[in-house]
Amino acid sequence: MSSTLQVRTHLAMALLVLAWLMPATVSAEIPSPLRPLHTTLSAALATLPSESHLLLDREPIEQFLAALDGSPPDWPQIYGQGHHDPGHDERLFTLNRERDAQREGKEPLQWLVTVVWLGELSRFDEEEGGFRVALGPKFNRTAWGEVRFKHEDLPATLIASAGGATDDLKARMQRGERIDIDVVMCGRLIPEESLVYDFSHDVEGLGLIMPVVRIEAVAFVLADGSR
Template sequence: MEKGVEFVNTLLASFLLLGTVFLLSVPARSDDDPGPRPLRTSSLLQLDQLFSSGTHLLVTQGAIESFLAAMEGTPPDWATVYGHGHHDPDHDDRLFNLNRERDAAREGNPILTWRIAFVWTGEVSHFDADTQSYSVAVGPELTPTSWGLVRFKPEEFPSNLRVRPDKHLADWIDGSLRRHESVQVSIIMAGTLIPTESIIYDFSHDAEGVGLIMPVVKVEQVEVVLVKPHA
């Protein structure tokens, strides 16, 4: 009888040990980490297939300019606002007043409720063996327009962005990285404008006197699209 009890206890201990090992082998993931995302191969002209109906794709100069015209009416008088630049004692006040006046003018504009999608740039950097996925380095996209430079600004952006492509794409990416070739991707983010600071006006830090327009978006969906998929 004692041998039978000892056998059962040993068996239970083995199951508990196996269960512990299994739990430890599953990578932990916080609520803020959605895990690896699929790598899409859609053309930038077919992005509407990735988003819900009614999403406005602001991925071309023309679409962005039409959006700004519907939201803001006319571009700012950048030359007047800039004046003599940062050394002009009234420069900051003029820029502040521009933002305040534009904020007040767009109150109640139905476009504030639009769901919009915009593009940032990315590059596949390396393979992460722990998550069996590829890390992606991400940066903002600057679009020259007749209004000035436009840079969409996500309110929050998912940190540690990773993708898990299918085997065909993974093999191609591995080969490209071994040859030290850049693997470019587009990061398409969709969401709605932040009502309290939907668009911020500023000046470029890289080009003297060039206006910078930053729509601020609460991001609800992120898609990663391969720019130049393997033929």
């Protein structure tokens, strides 16, 4: 066999081996969207990092905001005559720009925090073996205004596994009962857009603060288990 033919033979064999290996690489295992549905908040929190700061109630949320920005803004002054006030948008923009600059380098920007959104069990996914979760924001009334946490990098599909309670929950849903859950999310503020100041679209003149959290972990708990 000539040297040229040997080279071509070896090359062909190498390509065959590479083609055989490629599907295993491409079909790398995708993380499951399935997570257990807990019956108590303490059980859900036990699955999340223990060093996280819990921002689940008014007082710790206010303390967190104070550690970042000192004191609430003067909402009436910023609002003025409302959205039709020619200086309204500029005052709001200035507030966000100034507070972003003053917040740089503060320790709470690095904190791991745990927050809650509202959820509801949707249809049962037979393939995944769990209930799909419909998600909605939770509005927290505080001395600073209304606080609504925004999430980034949350998985597109959320599915709750109810284990032995699956049949009972299915039956309740078939009777038209709504099954509310709390979606407990853990993550860190995004430094470049950590807090966004705005006004409520539902209540005239009500200040709205939106901390933006990049999500690292998620847990589910039946809503009545969080009370």
